[in-house]
Amino acid sequence: MIEDKRLTDTELEAITDRITGDWVSRAAVDFADAVAFHESLPPHKRFAAVLENAEAVLCQPRAGVPRLDEHVELLQHLDEEGGADLLPTTIDSYTRDNAYEKAAEGLARSRETDSSELNGFPAVNHGVEGCREVVRRVDAPVQVRHGTPDARLLAAVTLAGGFQSFEGGPITYNLPYTSAYDLETTIEYWQYVDRLCGAYTERGVTINREPFGPLTGTLVPPSIAIAIVTIEGLLAATQGVRSVTLGYGQVGNLVQDVAAVRAMAAIGAEYLPDSVTVTTVLHQWMGGFPRDEARAHGVIGLAGATAALVEPTKVITKSPQEAVGVPTAESNAAGLRTTDQVLRMLDEQSITLDGVDREQALIERSVRSLLDAVYEAGDGDIARGTVRAFDAGTLDIPFPPSDAAAGDVLPARDDDGRVRLLKFGAVALDDETKRIHRARLDRRADTEGRELSFRMVADDVSAVSDGRLIGRPG
Numbered sequence: 001m002i003e004d005k006r007l008t009d010t011e012l013e014a015i016t017d018r019i020t021g022d023w024v025s026r027a028a029v030d031f032a033d034a035v036a037f038h039e040s041l042p043p044h045k046r047f048a049a050v051l052e053n054a055e056a057v058l059c060q061p062r063a064g065v066p067r068l069d070e071h072v073e074l075l076q077h078l079d080e081e082g083g084a085d086l087l088p089t090t091i092d093s094y095t096r097d098n099a100y101e102k103a104a105e106g107l108a109r110s111r112e113t114d115s116s117e118l119n120g121f122p123a124v125n126h127g128v129e130g131c132r133e134v135v136r137r138v139d140a141p142v143q144v145r146h147g148t149p150d151a152r153l154l155a156a157v158t159l160a161g162g163f164q165s166f167e168g169g170p171i172t173y174n175l176p177y178t179s180a181y182d183l184e185t186t187i188e189y190w191q192y193v194d195r196l197c198g199a200y201t202e203r204g205v206t207i208n209r210e211p212f213g214p215l216t217g218t219l220v221p222p223s224i225a226i227a228i229v230t231i232e233g234l235l236a237a238t239q240g241v242r243s244v245t246l247g248y249g250q251v252g253n254l255v256q257d258v259a260a261v262r263a264m265a266a267i268g269a270e271y272l273p274d275s276v277t278v279t280t281v282l283h284q285w286m287g288g289f290p291r292d293e294a295r296a297h298g299v300i301g302l303a304g305a306t307a308a309l310v311e312p313t314k315v316i317t318k319s320p321q322e323a324v325g326v327p328t329a330e331s332n333a334a335g336l337r338t339t340d341q342v343l344r345m346l347d348e349q350s351i352t353l354d355g356v357d358r359e360q361a362l363i364e365r366s367v368r369s370l371l372d373a374v375y376e377a378g379d380g381d382i383a384r385g386t387v388r389a390f391d392a393g394t395l396d397i398p399f400p401p402s403d404a405a406a407g408d409v410l411p412a413r414d415d416d417g418r419v420r421l422l423k424f425g426a427v428a429l430d431d432e433t434k435r436i437h438r439a440r441l442d443r444r445a446d447t448e449g450r451e452l453s454f455r456m457v458a459d460d461v462s463a464v465s466d467g468r469l470i471g472r473p474g
Ligand SMILES: CCC[C@H]1O[C@@H](n2cnc3c(N)ncnc32)[C@H](O)[C@@H]1O
Pocket: 062, 063, 064, 065, 090, 119, 120, 318, 322, 325, 326, 327
């Protein structure tokens, strides 16, 4: 049975030996060379330092194209034309599924046809040297963004390649992404990823870890998202990670989003060890976007305003082409500038919103209740407790692609658009909390003159792409 225990150096080495050899040589990921490369980077290219010394909200896009030169040019464009403070390298879907042969074919086709035949950067195929070339040629810190349940080889390659931040985790890159792995397996895989990040940290190279808070990006109740990213932060801390960015996906109601990011920062500070520096990231709306680019900029603008009000450490931006696919460099840069414009216009204003404190207290109480259930299920061990809590449904997420979560919770927006639970399944929330959710949903039902039903959920799922927040009838 899995347990929340730090891997020994012998175990770390043995797994590195096991996962290298086919696509990447064991020697290529050798610590000595890798640490020397990291130490050659100037301070303004060190991810954790830039993140943790930030004096204003940092903006970071997602971006990745298959060929190396084009990827560097894309990142340089986002830095120079978009003003990105932190840079991504979004990994392609084949690599995320460990399908390195298919990624290799896509990269070859891209080179033959001078086009992008993959939806991201195939870092394993580019290898350690390719990653180092990207890191050398861009002028800001770079983070690996992906969605890989078994991210062990990707981590070994990209960390040896000079990337200093790695997104994801055993729950957040399992439940929303796949039905191929049970939680115990991905917790084991990510204990290796986190131990590798911890091993670099012990060698003087701080590697930042960022759990993927948005999960399915579809009406995820803040308390569930925050409980899950906190668990991943705790698992990472056990393995020696000392820089954790807790992530949360904007739901679109200003009061709830501001309350949620504040709650996430407070819970993170309370639950993670003092040895860990905790930062926060707000993801701009992760649900369906309007196709109309002006409306898409409206969504990005509201996300920018939300970031300006709650001031997370960083905000992950979207582009006006979100509804159509992988954005062009220009469109991706435009999303950054839209965000920056709103941040700057609100920066000098101090605005208070009514109701944030009450919502924050409700969210924090709910998170504590969920985490208590996890610790109880695991007799104090957060890894065991996570597996058992999801098995029991005391921890759960809405609409999971994975059957590792029961999916018995059903969310819907209340009358001012905050995400509540219509059905609770077996989640560990107290009766008072459930009463509050129900009362606020009843108010919406009264306003709309219809029963609480799945119809509301379906209406809410498409509301933003239809140009509003709440899926009102008619
Ligand atoms: C959680 C991931 C979903 C988001 O990730 C964006 N995304 C995926 N792949 C790329 C890419 N290669 N370049 C820029 N953005 C990308 C999508 O648009 C969506 O917003």
